[in-house]
Amino acid sequence: MLRSIVFIICSGAALASVIQDPIGLALKKSFIDEIYGELVDTQDSRTHKAHLLQLNLVTASQNNVFENIEPETHLLFSQLELQYQELLRRLAHNGYLRLRLKVKFPDDDDTLDLDGINMFGGIVTYAGFPTFNCFDKSQFDKNIDIAIVGAPFDTGVSYRPGARFGPDAIRLGARRLKGGVNPARGNSRNSPLAKLDPYRTDLSIIDCGDVPMTPFDNRIALNQLYRGERAIHAHSGKKGATRVITMGGDHTITLMALRAAYEKYGKLAVLHFDSHIDTWNPKVLGGGITDYMSLNHGTFLHYAAEQGYLAKDHCLHLGIRAPYVDNKYDEKHDRECGFDLFTARDIDSIGTKGIVDKVKSVVGNMPVYISVDIDVLDPSHAPGTGTMEVGGWTTRELLTILDSLDGLHVVGADVVEVSPPFDSNSEITSLAATAVIDSILGLMVYDI
Known part of the structure; x- marks a missing residue:
């Protein structure tokens, strides 16, 4: 009443x-x-x-x-x-x-002020970026400088699932990103990134939504992702070829993103941020069970090297701390795939600057693909993931490294293994993933 x-x-x-x-x-x-x-x-x-x-x-x-x-x-x-x-x-x-009781309302049929972006409602895209059907051939004439796309897939995991819900969670975490200079970007006021606002540019940055991926057959799902990424690369930007940031999804999705980027840019220098090496021979991980499971979130880099997508000896793992499966074979095989590595604890001895200096010397002028498994972070910073390993980096350490990579030719990236069902109520894992994409976006905008 x-x-x-x-x-x-x-x-x-x-x-x-x-x-x-x-x-x-x-x-x-x-x-x-x-x-x-x-x-x-x-x-x-x-x-x-x-x-x-x-x-x-x-x-x-x-x-x-x-x-x-x-x-x-x-x-x-x-x-x-x-x-x-x-x-x-x-x-x-x-x-x-x-003192100010009077208010003048617009006409009842006036909707001009209803066209803005509301961080609490509406269709949620990453940071409120515009969206259209990037996979429709009739739309290929539309410019895309940087595309953000979701890959809702998690049937390649070996432990906890849930990463299929990662793209939506990351978008929700990005609702407050509407522009403004971040004083921490670039790590110092002398950095060329220090005054960069990647959300207010003349570039065409589009959220392409999610690639529809079936949960019933990994082969079909990954083929769908490949065709989706390939369709995005069929666009061109106002200032060169389209660059793609993919939101996973488990880490298996990176293989198809690498394939599409390789077809556009050639061999790629891969910076792989992860607690696991992910170059395991399928005979060691998954493939010994069934041929079907030989491609999974721990073997995709083996296949990427085998298919020739990687620029051998220009690739690095960063943040590694998970045990090997085969102590006598895994590290040797990893080097055969073209990787060198930093363990998570190397940061304690050489610091972020030592890591960044090595990264830049290894990568050189190659086209760079950055792949970030959110489990590179310590579980205290990213509990919402499938295969946690203690002793990882803090969010600040990871962002410090990423923001120091200005000058690299970053042509593609992904952030994977965000599993919202295991995240905290405050969504710290998806927020961390949002911050990672924010840093990668800054690198791409600066490079363009």
């Missing part, structure tokens, strides 16, 4: 103001009527109030403004037996509210 409360809390000025209802009853304007005006104080509401007064269901008595409200019926006010003088004191204390 809350319909009677909208006009009974009155200010001193409001109690003195009198309007006439349609049937001639003296009717006081409420405080909310004074503030919100015609938004709530309509002819229909005045008629309704007059009817309640006529039935003696409400009153504006000076003894008690809730005089005729029965507590058992109006529980909201059962503990609010405010005397009139106390009510006036509170209203006077907040008197500034009455």
